[in-house]
Amino acid sequence: MRYYARKFGFYLVALWAALTLNFFIPRLMPGNPVDILMAKLAQRGGTVDPSARRAYELMLGTNSSESLFQQYISYLGNMFRGDLGISVSAFPAPVSEVIAGALPWTLMLVGIATFLSFAFGIILGTFVGWRRGTWLDSLVPATTVLSAVPYFWLALLLVAVLSSAWGWFPLQGGYDILLSPGWNGEFIGSAIYYGTLPALTIVISSVGGWLLGMRNMMVSATSEDYVLTAQAKGLRDSRIMIKYAARNAVLPSVAGFAISLGFVVSGAVITEQVFSYPGIGSKLLQAVQNNDYALMQGVFLVITVAVLGANLVVDLLYAVIDPRTRVSG
Amino acid sequence: MTNLSAVTVEPPRGRAGWRSMLPRWSPKLGVGLALVGLITFIGVIGPLLVGDPNTIRDISLTPPSGDFWLGTTWTGQDVVAQLAHATRGSLYIGLMVGVMATVLSALFGIVGAYIGGYVDEGFNLFSNVMLVIPGLPLVIVISAFVPADQRGMWTIAVVLAITGWAASARVLRAQTLSLRNRDYVAAARVSGEKPWRVITVEILPNLLPLLASQFVFSVIYAILSEAGLSFLGLGASNSSTLGTMLYYAQNSFALQREAWWWFVPPGLIIALFGCGLALVNFSIDEIINPKLRDIPRRRKAEVSKVAEPVSRTDDDVVLTVNNLSVVYQVETPVHAVKDVSITLRRGEILGLAGESGCGKTTLAYAINRLHRPPAEVTTGSVTFHDREGGDIDVLALTPGELRAFRWSKLSMVFQGAMNALNPVITVRAQLDDVLTTHRPEMTKAQRKAKCEEVLKLVGVDVRRLSSFPHELSGGMRQRVMIAMALLLDPQVMIMDEPTTALDVVVQRGILREILRLRDEIGFAVLFITHDLPLLLELADRIAVMKEGEVVEYATAQDMYEQPAHPYTRQLLDSFPSLTGERGAFVRSGEQMTPVDRSGEPTAFGGVR
Numbered sequence: 001m002r003y004y005a006r007k008f009g010f011y012l013v014a015l016w017a018a019l020t021l022n023f024f025i026p027r028l029m030p031g032n033p034v035d036i037l038m039a040k041l042a043q044r045g046g047t048v049d050p051s052a053r054r055a056y057e058l059m060l061g062t063n064s065s066e067s068l069f070q071q072y073i074s075y076l077g078n079m080f081r082g083d084l085g086i087s088v089s090a091f092p093a094p095v096s097e098v099i100a101g102a103l104p105w106t107l108m109l110v111g112i113a114t115f116l117s118f119a120f121g122i123i124l125g126t127f128v129g130w131r132r133g134t135w136l137d138s139l140v141p142a143t144t145v146l147s148a149v150p151y152f153w154l155a156l157l158l159v160a161v162l163s164s165a166w167g168w169f170p171l172q173g174g175y176d177i178l179l180s181p182g183w184n185g186e187f188i189g190s191a192i193y194y195g196t197l198p199a200l201t202i203v204i205s206s207v208g209g210w211l212l213g214m215r216n217m218m219v220s221a222t223s224e225d226y227v228l229t230a231q232a233k234g235l236r237d238s239r240i241m242i243k244y245a246a247r248n249a250v251l252p253s254v255a256g257f258a259i260s261l262g263f264v265v266s267g268a269v270i271t272e273q274v275f276s277y278p279g280i281g282s283k284l285l286q287a288v289q290n291n292d293y294a295l296m297q298g299v300f301l302v303i304t305v306a307v308l309g310a311n312l313v314v315d316l317l318y319a320v321i322d323p324r325t326r327v328s329g
Numbered sequence: 330m331t332n333l334s335a336v337t338v339e340p341p342r343g344r345a346g347w348r349s350m351l352p353r354w355s356p357k358l359g360v361g362l363a364l365v366g367l368i369t370f371i372g373v374i375g376p377l378l379v380g381d382p383n384t385i386r387d388i389s390l391t392p393p394s395g396d397f398w399l400g401t402t403w404t405g406q407d408v409v410a411q412l413a414h415a416t417r418g419s420l421y422i423g424l425m426v427g428v429m430a431t432v433l434s435a436l437f438g439i440v441g442a443y444i445g446g447y448v449d450e451g452f453n454l455f456s457n458v459m460l461v462i463p464g465l466p467l468v469i470v471i472s473a474f475v476p477a478d479q480r481g482m483w484t485i486a487v488v489l490a491i492t493g494w495a496a497s498a499r500v501l502r503a504q505t506l507s508l509r510n511r512d513y514v515a516a517a518r519v520s521g522e523k524p525w526r527v528i529t530v531e532i533l534p535n536l537l538p539l540l541a542s543q544f545v546f547s548v549i550y551a552i553l554s555e556a557g558l559s560f561l562g563l564g565a566s567n568s569s570t571l572g573t574m575l576y577y578a579q580n581s582f583a584l585q586r587e588a589w590w591w592f593v594p595p596g597l598i599i600a601l602f603g604c605g606l607a608l609v610n611f612s613i614d615e616i617i618n619p620k621l622r623d624i625p626r627r628r629k630a631e632v633s634k635v636a637e638p639v640s641r642t643d644d645d646v647v648l649t650v651n652n653l654s655v656v657y658q659v660e661t662p663v664h665a666v667k668d669v670s671i672t673l674r675r676g677e678i679l680g681l682a683g684e685s686g687c688g689k690t691t692l693a694y695a696i697n698r699l700h701r702p703p704a705e706v707t708t709g710s711v712t713f714h715d716r717e718g719g720d721i722d723v724l725a726l727t728p729g730e731l732r733a734f735r736w737s738k739l740s741m742v743f744q745g746a747m748n749a750l751n752p753v754i755t756v757r758a759q760l761d762d763v764l765t766t767h768r769p770e771m772t773k774a775q776r777k778a779k780c781e782e783v784l785k786l787v788g789v790d791v792r793r794l795s796s797f798p799h800e801l802s803g804g805m806r807q808r809v810m811i812a813m814a815l816l817l818d819p820q821v822m823i824m825d826e827p828t829t830a831l832d833v834v835v836q837r838g839i840l841r842e843i844l845r846l847r848d849e850i851g852f853a854v855l856f857i858t859h860d861l862p863l864l865l866e867l868a869d870r871i872a873v874m875k876e877g878e879v880v881e882y883a884t885a886q887d888m889y890e891q892p893a894h895p896y897t898r899q900l901l902d903s904f905p906s907l908t909g910e911r912g913a914f915v916r917s918g919e920q921m922t923p924v925d926r927s928g929e930p931t932a933f934g935g936v937r
Binding site for chain 2: 010011013014017018021022025026133140141144145147148149150151152153154156157159160164216219220223224225226228229230231232233234235236239243244247248251261262263265266269270273284285287288289291293296297299300303304307308311321322323324
């Protein structure tokens with residue numbers, strides 16, 4: 001149980017750190033974002049009511065006489081109530097609403113693509129590592145080429161070839177805009193069709209990393225004593241590969257998920273830009289382009305919380321697949 | 330690109346020479362260095378050779394030609410000239426971030442781990458928090474707050490370094506922690522060297538390959554991230570990098586206008602440079618973890634029949650090894666086992682003694698064909714004389730037959746106290762899969778009963794079936810190993826140093842158990858150890874190996890009374906008695922009963 005307590009504690013600290021970063025970044029940077037925001041709001045014909053200004057001030061810093069500490073406490077309070085302010089670029093929608101509309105798209109796309117990439121990478125890596133010394137070894141340098149290619153460049157080339165030239169996939173968007181969003185077969189089919197190419201580009205660019213990591217661990221695991229024992233036991237090769245070598249070799253990949261998830265999310269932001277996908281990454285860029293600091297901060301927080309949550313889930317899963325963590329923490 | 334090497338890192342050799350710090354030459358390294366060299370050349374020398382990249386001409390988007398090797402841009406600029414300057418810009422960012430991120434990760438990883446205590450805890454927590462906060466969104470947020478006109482190369486580089494050091498710090502910390510406890514570091518500390526000196530002189534040199542690999546990784550990360558940022562319009566203003574070049578190409582719809590010569594080359598340069606660095610990194614990784622080195626391709630025929638099997642001379646013999654030689658087929662082949670002949674009788678304990686590296690383990694593995702390439706059986710035969718009649722030529726078995734033969738006729742006991750049990754599945758699963766493989770006709774209940782039966786035989790509580798190996802003591806793990814070896818009622822059991830890592834009391838209990846089980850069940854044992862006195866007590870006959878050859882082969886009684894070979898005498902002399910004098914074992918062993926069939930050794934290692 002100590003393991004779980006430690007993990008929960010760690011993610012609480014990480015969450016607090018992210019919130020604090022979010023609080024201090026705008027205050028440390030030059031310029032006065034609150035005034036920019038208020039001016040923008042006025043431009044849009046929004047009534048500048050004091051509570052909106054107050055929310056911005058708490059989030060972005062201000063010249064008011066309130067002490068930094070008081071601002072910080074009020075800011076944390078606002079965050080816990082889910083009050084992220086009003087979006088300027090999507091005026092007059094609150095930031096939380098804008099995010100709620102975009103989040104499911106990203107979660108589905110990135111979630112499915114990441115899972116597929118992880119699964120393919122682990123399976124391929126298992127075979128490549130197990131069949132070491134065969135032609136499969138040549139797959140290893142090939143994956144590095146894929147990992148070294150700038151993601152958006154590859155995606156744009158694929159779009160140019162598969163969508164523009166051959167017309168296999170739609171150019172951009174998350175669904176056929178002629179349909180109205182809803183839980184019906186037609187719309188879901190359209191969403192899947194539009195999501196295939198973005199997901200494919202994410203898988204192609206990230207599968208190499210998983211493959212390489214898994215392959216290297218397989219190489220280490222196959223020289224372990226327990227694999228030798230399994231061979232002496234006369235078990236079938238497939239069983240030794242899966243139950244003995246891969247079962248142990250996969251542990252660092254799962255543990256390393258935290259490191260990779262940051263990369264995946266970063267990739268997703270760019271994916272959504274390439275495909276004009278209606279997810280949270282697009283919202284982040286929309287916010288950046290419109291100086292919509294409130295939305296920007298909100299999106300950053302939500303992304304961070306999602307990544308932390310995913311990591312927590314993975315850590316809990318890790319405790320299930322590695323019995324040793326449960327005792328020693 | 331993910332970096333999962335945190336756990337794969339092998340402890341490097343102590344104060345290794347500088348030679349072992351250099352990558353071994355390989356085609357991968359050659360290609361990698363060539364790519365990196367070529368692109369560095371383009372970035373460093375290129376800008377001096379080409380014209381002004383910003384010259385605007387009225388020739389828009391002309392395809393590659395003699396004048397413009399890679400055509401022109403939308404505004405008629407020379408793509409080659411732009412490429413040269415952009416490459417320089419990207420390399421510059423890569424280098425800056427590489428240096429800064431490596432310094433940061435060294436600070437938090439190495440210094441923290443060296444100091445230890447709260448500093449280490451704090452630094453580690455900080456690194457881990459930085460690691461799980463997604464980098465690019467953070468970079469975007471920071472960049473967005475910096476007004477565009479103040480967003481120079483340095484700003485971008487600093488932001489990328491701040492968000493990119495944490496993964497390296499974690500890897501470095503793990504390695505420093507393991508180095509910190511090495512003897513030579515401890516020695517330096519005890520002798521009063523200053524902490525900074527210990528770090529720079531004792532620890533840093535051993536971390537160099539790792540630092541180099543992390544540096545290379547940071548450079549790739551920086552160049553890719555900068556390109557991504559620029560693509561989003563958040564790159565360094567008033568400077569040219571491959572990322573900004575792609576940004577302009579994309580915003581002028583280069584691909585839609587089929588101006589591939591403008592869009593493809595910048596990305597290709599990044600890809601080739603990253604690929605080159607990754608290949609160099611492979612070579613560095615191989616220094617850190619030698620297991621990853623390329624091995625020669627496997628030969629097709631795994632075993633070639635090298636000699637006729639020996640037919641049984643009398644029913645009392647269960648295993649005949651005849652003129653067996655095993656060679657490690659490396660550059661200068663090593664004859665690990667030379668022309669060894671031994672026979673094992675039913676119910677007998679045959680001891681195989683010798684110092685480490687004498688070939689005794691290689692021999693034992695070759696009997697069961699567990700040797701791995703580059704080891705290869707070059708001559709001789711291994712014949713198993715089955716109790717049901719029939720002789721099995723072990724070296725000629727097909728893979729399927731070999732699997733069926735293993736464990737059911739001949740099982741092995743490894744050092745269970747070490748890593749011979751799979752750490753992540755239960756004892757029950759590890760016992761059970763032997764039965765599901767070899768006895769598919771058994772029902773679940775029968776298998777459970779059998780597993781419980783063998784555990785009881787070795788004196789382990791049956792509740793331990795649901796335990797994981799790490800929950801058992803060393804002695805208990807060894808008992809579980811023996812129980813596992815008993816599952817299929819084998820005729821021969823090969824025991825490879827089964828008691829070496831155990832303390833004397835536990836060791837004694839296990840040996841007693843082996844003798845008792847042998848008497849009850851009647852399997853034959855090939856017992857491998859470096860401990861000759863122990864064999865004198867335990868074994869019926871003993872073979873002493875030296876440099877791959879059996880130099881003496883006699884009954885335990887004879888070897889005890891009159892060791893013939895000088896090496897045997899040397900081995901016996903080298904074991905001190907607990908009462909002090911070196912070599913006291915042989916001379917003062919008057920009370921010894923070399924083999925005590927009751928299963929209760931009366932003397933242990935010559936000392937009661």
